[in-house]
């Protein structure tokens with residue numbers, strides 16, 4: 291894909307040398323709100339959701355997209371997706387809480403935790419949220435909680451580990467025998483059989499094999515195995531499924547030379563197996579669910595950062611900026627690539643820089659050996675595709691307060707989260723009496 295077109299797909303465009311995001315001048319936004327600054331593009335979130343929905347609808351209407359909240363849990367993002375009629379996937383009680391707060395009805399929430407505590411389970415049962423268990427051992431504890439609260443057992447689901455994982459980094463591959471998630475093939479019948487004996491009447495199944503997948507064929511082996519397991523389960527235990535969930539993992543093109551995920555091919559890989567279910571009358575047409583996080587929100591956010599220092603150490607050049615791995619940890623944690631571009635193009639020369647954050651660690655490099663038009667101290671840079679696992683993984687390491695988030699829509703910007711202050715960082719700390727007077 292041609293570079294300008296690649297940018298345009300992310301709603302980015304240079305006009306007379308100035309970078310615009312959703313038709314808004316990024317330099318002006320940096321000046322108005324300060325840096326670092328997370329900017330979220332509402333239109334793009336809606337666009338990605340609808341692209342996916344239309345593609346799914348064209349194959350099977352009884353589908354549900356559960357947005358994986360861990361990617362970006364800002365209330366405005368949740369409300370945008372709620373208004374599109376999305377459902378949600380939560381990985382913690384905190385995320386369930388945020389979705390209830392955003393107004394999602396409980397029946398639109400799936401809670402796929404791992405290493406659940408009894409308190410986690412209790413919160414979900416009290417709030418009528420469907421739980422996707424991660425271990426057989428959690429089932430008895432869950433049943434005790436239903437009994438303790440005097441609640442009727444509702445639907446139950448298990449996360450199945452189909453052993454074939456995929457992903458952009460070993461930390462994001464979530465299936466395989468040595469991976470902590472889900473239950474393996476040889477425990478699946480036992481899990482559902484116990485659930486049936488305990489009185490659950492409605493069932494779902496779930497897999498999530500990893501994150502950042504751009505090649506649809508990476509899903510094939512896992513989904514084939516998944517369906518062998520599902521068919522065996524249905525035949526052995528005589529149960530049907532309310533839903534079959536394929537998890538998330540849909541990648542986005544972080545690099546200009548990458549093509550976007552081919553949605554039609556991705557859905558075809560699912561349908562190749564799902565059609566078996568449609569054909570069987572005794573299955574009764576379960577809901578097909580997917581749980582994308584990154585695909586819906588990654589491209590709909592950039593981080594603006596200002597260069598404070600150009601350092602030439604005689605060996606290489608560093609462009610020192612005010613965003614670091616406290617603002618965006620993916621490059622440090624996964625070696626991930628985020629495209630970084632100037633907010634204002636200068637004519638002529640280009641130079642190679644390492645884009646370095648202010649955190650007191652050598653690993654605080656946001657981009658290595660990047661060829662940029664020559665940049666100067668005080669210039670602004672945009673770090674692209676920061677909407678997924680950006681703010682949600684941000685920290686206050688080195689006591690740097692987390693930056694504000696703004697939302698762009700219809701030519702206007704709205705502050706949707708204030709930047710933290712130093713006082714915010716100390717708000718919850720308490721000193722014992724003997725240290726107060728020191």
Ligand SMILES: Cc1ncc(COP(=O)(O)O)c(C=O)c1O
Nearest residue numbers: 358498501538539581582583584
């Ligand atoms: C259970 C589950 N579902 C969905 C997702 C979303 O993944 P992605 O953002 O890659 O689509 C994750 C991510 O870790 C997950 O653990």
